[in-house]
Amino acid sequence: RKEVEQDPGPFNVPEGATVAFNCTYSNSASQSFFWYRQDCRKEPKLLMSVYSSGNEDGRFTAQLNRASQYISLLIRDSKLSDSATYLCVVNMGDSSGTYKYIFGTGTRLKVLA
């Protein structure tokens, strides 16, 4: 089983729709969680960190479910400019105290006019 798994998509949604992505992780000791956005042939850009209580930033809401070991990203009122690949990142430590960022392969979103 992969350490971090995402549905690759693509998710094709009309403008104005609400869309949600999930990301599951295998290590219950994972420390912190992030969502990044990556446009075609560009670097990943931090969209939001994911906090235990859930957090919202405008049209974007991130939630963490430690019991079921997944994080989610909800996008409301989708815009054409939201079309991108969304990467889930989980940070976990090992027995030596080293922390590693583990990336999912991303979920591709296409917002259609």
Place this chain on the structure above:
Amino acid sequence: DGGITQSPKYLFRKEGQNVTLSCEQNLNHDAMYWYRQDPGQGLRLIYYSQIVNDFQKGDIAEGYSVSREKKESFPLTVTSAQKNPTAFYLCASSIRSSGISPQHFGDGTRLSIL
């Protein structure tokens, strides 16, 4: 403006040649990382450094080398031993590798074989 600068944006390597990718950050971050991304795939960790003069191998270190002589700089050398170097290379940094802070990325270097 603080950030991470990678250069060059595009790089071409001849057979048997070593090439060096530059990564500089002015964010005062302790930890720096190098990733490789192949089309349609996720990011894979090549090397990382938590502090000056120290670095560790990631998941795919073979054929690559790094140095960390200054806090701001973490250059990556792609050696001739790396037989399939064509990829998008991303440098990242974080405040430290404690697990709480997110990573920030440079805008990448595209390396191709001539």
